[in-house]
Amino acid sequence: MRETTDVVLARFFRDEHSRLLAVLVRRFGSLDLAEEAAQEAMAAALETWPRDGMPSSPLAWLITAARRRALDRVRRDAVFARRIAELRLQEELAPPSAEDDALDALGGQDERLAMLMGCCHPAISGADQIALMLRFVGGLTTAEVAQSLLLPVPTVQARITRAKKRIRANRIPLEVPDDPGALQARLPSVLTAISLIFTEGYDATAGDSLLRRDLTSEAVRLARIVQTSLPEEAEPCGLLGLLLLTEARASARVDADGVPVALEDQDRGLWDGALTMEGLALVERAAAMPSAGRFTVQGAIAAVHAEARDFDSTDWRQIVALYDILLHHRDDPVVRMNRAVAVGRRDGPEAGLRGLLALADEPELTRHRPFHVCCALFYDEVHDAPAASASWARALELAENEAQRQFIARRLVPDRPAP
Amino acid sequence: MKYVLLLMANLTDARCGEESPEAPTVEEFMAFDAELEEAGVLAGGFGLSDPEEGTIVTKRDRDAEPVVTSGPYAESREFVGGTIVIDVKDLDEALHWAGRCPGAVGGRVEIRPMLEF
Numbered sequence: 001m002r003e004t005t006d007v008v009l010a011r012f013f014r015d016e017h018s019r020l021l022a023v024l025v026r027r028f029g030s031l032d033l034a035e036e037a038a039q040e041a042m043a044a045a046l047e048t049w050p051r052d053g054m055p056s057s058p059l060a061w062l063i064t065a066a067r068r069r070a071l072d073r074v075r076r077d078a079v080f081a082r083r084i085a086e087l088r089l090q091e092e093l094a095p096p097s098a099e100d101d102a103l104d105a106l107g108g109q110d111e112r113l114a115m116l117m118g119c120c121h122p123a124i125s126g127a128d129q130i131a132l133m134l135r136f137v138g139g140l141t142t143a144e145v146a147q148s149l150l151l152p153v154p155t156v157q158a159r160i161t162r163a164k165k166r167i168r169a170n171r172i173p174l175e176v177p178d179d180p181g182a183l184q185a186r187l188p189s190v191l192t193a194i195s196l197i198f199t200e201g202y203d204a205t206a207g208d209s210l211l212r213r214d215l216t217s218e219a220v221r222l223a224r225i226v227q228t229s230l231p232e233e234a235e236p237c238g239l240l241g242l243l244l245l246t247e248a249r250a251s252a253r254v255d256a257d258g259v260p261v262a263l264e265d266q267d268r269g270l271w272d273g274a275l276t277m278e279g280l281a282l283v284e285r286a287a288a289m290p291s292a293g294r295f296t297v298q299g300a301i302a303a304v305h306a307e308a309r310d311f312d313s314t315d316w317r318q319i320v321a322l323y324d325i326l327l328h329h330r331d332d333p334v335v336r337m338n339r340a341v342a343v344g345r346r347d348g349p350e351a352g353l354r355g356l357l358a359l360a361d362e363p364e365l366t367r368h369r370p371f372h373v374c375c376a377l378f379y380d381e382v383h384d385a386p387a388a389s390a391s392w393a394r395a396l397e398l399a400e401n402e403a404q405r406q407f408i409a410r411r412l413v414p415d416r417p418a419p
Numbered sequence: 420m421k422y423v424l425l426l427m428a429n430l431t432d433a434r435c436g437e438e439s440p441e442a443p444t445v446e447e448f449m450a451f452d453a454e455l456e457e458a459g460v461l462a463g464g465f466g467l468s469d470p471e472e473g474t475i476v477t478k479r480d481r482d483a484e485p486v487v488t489s490g491p492y493a494e495s496r497e498f499v500g501g502t503i504v505i506d507v508k509d510l511d512e513a514l515h516w517a518g519r520c521p522g523a524v525g526g527r528v529e530i531r532p533m534l535e536f
Contacts, residue, residue: 121510123510123514169532170510170530170532171420171508171509171510171532172509172510172511173508173509173510173511177511
């Protein structure tokens with residue numbers, strides 16, 4: 001019996017820890033106090049619940065327990081109290097209200113959006129933003145964050161400590177900005193950080209495997225929080241759609257040995273139909289909204305692929321047109337590279353090569369493995385073997401994990417039948 | 420909470436009051452000051468004379484004789500042109516004001532929370 005409760009608790013804590021923390025941060029205005037109170041409330045729950053059974057509303061129970069503990073802490077510790085005095089805890093000094101009030105205070109809005117906004121504050125560096133998001137909104141422990149980012153635990157610990165100190169010293173608000181303009185300004189950094197987490201999971205830069213599903217599903221979870229909190233905004237909707245459409249292809253994207261399979265060779269029967277359907281609907285909804293931007297356009301590109309029965313029936317004209325729109329939102333060399341590849345699919349490999357070679361001097365692309373893979377594939381198609389092997393060799397130098405190395409190594413086999 | 424806006428500039432930059440299209444004018448700073456005053460967030464600050472007018476005193480250790488040199492400090496091209504202290508709710512409000520500060524144009528405004536003792 002005890003064991004089942006523990007299992008239930010473990011799952012519950014994983015899901016609800018980030019909500020509890022976000023609610024407490026909002027109420028106390030202090031991340032440190034919220035963290036401490038949340039931890040103590042969870043410890044109390046571990047002690048009480050197995051004995052007395054789960055309360056009818058566990059989150060409300062935890063909020064109430066955490067609030068009592070925070071008050072104790074403030075009463076116990078005068079120095080802490082003075083620092084907290086000017087913060088919002090003042091309001092909390094009223095007698096603790098019933099659990100129902102605690103739940104009412106949740107309102108409809110997901111408090112985790114506020115945490116996401118705070119974690120992605122421009123005053124916090126990009127690497128720290130991601131560690132904070134995974135720790136405080138993803139609800140991962142520091143060790144788990146380290147594991148998912150393949151970083152040593154002390155590094156992650158240092159990042160989180162540094163970022164927390166910055167939040168405290170600078171009083172960085174962990175809030176959704178009231179001003180709609182400020183919200184609009186902050187949203188892109190939240191979405192970018194989520195998409196970086198997804199990309200790291202989908203095309204891992206470190207480790208032996210290409211896909212790290214824990215990271216991709218964490219990114220999807222975070223994107224979902226933003227999308228459901230801001231249903232009228234196009235970009236969260238577009239990003240979630242993009243991530244789902246990409247995630248849908250995950251099973252087809254690597255073979256039994258974990259080696260990546262190119263889009264053209266993927267068995268589309270392995271694409272996850274439910275994820276694809278949901279992704280398509282989201283992208284369609286996002287595209288109809290006036291605030292549609294780069295993530296929605298990227299989602300639309302993924303949607304064109306998802307709608308094609310097979311690689312050959314892909315609507316490349318549509319994809320080139322979408323890349324043109326994307327360039328309008330975000331002119332960067334990688335987007336231009338992708339456009340050149342789409343042109344190559346539309347007009348033939350010679351055209352694709354021309355487009356790629358025009359970009360060969362872009363510093364960002366000379367070190368970008370996919371650029372050399374794309375060149376190599378087109379060289380293969382026009383039967384320019386020496387140029388192809390030079391490109392494959394360069395790509396191999398730049399491979400970041402074993403799966404990528406194997407993908408390239410297979411292409412390098414000399415007796416491979418000509419395509 | 421009090422934040423200090425450090426108005427940073429480079430020795431090679433155009434200076435405030437100079438006849439240059441990039442340099443913020445004294446009038447712009449005065450207008451900004453008035454805006455802060457009106458919003459009730461101004462909590463102090465000062466402008467500084469040019470770094471060439473500065474004098475530097477340094478002691479190698481506690482007992483050493485002070486060594487005096489005329490400024491600016493040769494190791495750094497950057498200098499503080501002045502400060503503005505604002506008392507606002509949080510960093511976002513401080514960022515809002517820093518973004519409106521004439522010193523940010525072509526220069527740099529560094530926001531530093533003031534330590535409270």
